[in-house]
Amino acid sequence: MSASLDSGPHRPPQTTLRHRLAELRGPATVPRPLDARALAALAANPGCRRRAILDGAGVDKTALAAKLGAPSGFGQSQFAIARGNAFEKKVKADGGRELLALLGIEEPGTVDLPELTAAGPQGRAARTALALREATAAGRWALFDHPMLALEVAGSPVYLEPDAVVVHPDGRWTVVEIKSFPMIDGSADAAKVGAAARQAAVYVLALERTAAVTDGAEVAHRVLLVCPKDFSNLPTASAVDVRKQVAVTRRQLARLTRIEDIAAALPPEVSFDVAECSPEQLASAVERVPHAYAPECLSACELAFHCRERARAADVVAALGRSVRGELGGLTTIGAVLAAARGEEGDPDDPAVDALRRARALRTEALAYAGTSTGTGAGTRAGVATCR
Known part of the structure; x- marks a missing residue:
């Protein structure tokens, strides 16, 4: 526990913060964990306190938006999720043979596959960090399937799960992103590649924390993007430079107001408990937290329609876009x-x-x-x- 979290007049202990976030979410509600996709979207709009506290408390924003009467179509379809899961399973089948072949490794038997099982996300993150250090010290190829990484965001720990991480014999760690959109003639849709790069940048930042305390380790800023080749289901790969995305995400995350500061400014009666609160109570609670709506939110946040309605009602220029x-x-x-x-x-x-x-x-x-x-x-x- 860092001193910044448990000292000073405005820094409640982490246990108190967790208790307050549970109250805001609803004590009986299981928190929704932040993933890299949501974290990248949060970093893209660091001025939005509303999203920061809702994500920090683990509130189901999809259910919240529906109860507020402004459901959003944001998110992947079930078909896209199933297709992505099937493609990832194919890429990793037989000890990751096809994935390793993309790295120039023809024999999977020469690659270590560390066991990362542990209790809870905190335990899995600790087990992953230990396995990364061991693999780096061994100086061998190692493939980490769905490792658990930890990253502190606005004073609260977030646990992230990339598709894979490869440890090279020279100590380099490479993030692997597996996507189901096609790569035709060696190139893919620029918008989708950009979104994948921003998501991978979050994983790179999380890995850098572990690499900083691991002798001989270095996190590569070129991630391996694996997609179906042309119109087939055969995997192909491209190295994507994410240095710009890493720098931007690091800067944006540093600008995020600490979650405990936002929580401390809310009256005790405020609650985002979707199961227990009426739509009127939820609308009042949401309005207690300032938002920073922009049209870009429509493709990144479940509450975008609700916030757009409020921004238009307030006649604010920001509703027309950040550039305007x-x-x-x-x-x-x-x-x-x-x-x-x-x-x-x-x-x-x-x-x-x-x-x-x-x-x-x-x-x-x-x-x-x-x-x-x-x-x-x-x-x-x-x-x-x-x-x-």
Whole structure:
């Protein structure tokens, strides 16, 4: 237990934090563990305290969104999950023969397969860390099937389970990501590869914690992405450089407000217990925690529809996107933006205000021109010719 968690006037002991998170989630509710996909999404929006506390407490956001009347279609379909599981099983069959062949190893018997069984995620993480150190010291190839890694996020431990980790004889550790989307002619969908890279970056960060206390160990920043080749079910692989994703994720996770700070700011009566609380009580509890909605949340968070509705009701510019929000500077509401464009508010020397007024003038001029060029016959043709 680190001193930052159990000392100081605003740092409750970890046991107290766990108790408070259990109260928020509902004492009878089993917590939903954070995975790398959710953690990558959380790191992409570190200013959202709402997601941080809900994920930290292990609240089922899918069930919460449904009870709030804003169910989200976010998430993989059961068909996609089944297809992915079947492909991963094929890749790892026969001692990982096909996976090891992608690494240039033709004989699986030369590769160690450490036993990682232990009680609970904390026990499995400890067993994985020990096995990684032993494999590195042995100087042999080793394949870790679904190891358990630990990473501290906003003051709370998170346990992560990559598809596989390979230990090289020279002490390098490589993360293996197995995905069921195809790699056609050596390349795959850029958006899907990017999502896989962000997810793998979280595993790399977790591995670096263990590598830091392991002699001779080094975590590779090129992960092995394994996908079906072309339109077949045969696996193929590509090395993906995740240095940029690792740097961004590390920086974003460091910006996350500590979970105990968010929990301490909530009144004792606040609860996210989906099973016991009414929709009205849940809506009130959720509104107690600030959110940072952006359109990107629609593909990354189960509460996106609910937060979008609230953002629109509040007339905030952020609902239009982070890039728009950044361009508008101190204009934080759509009403203020429109008023500035009309010349009713805002400092004329503000670059954002000046740009809005010039844009409005250009729009007015364009509409006026369109109005004078409407008509039939020769007039219409002349107007079109002028536009060209």
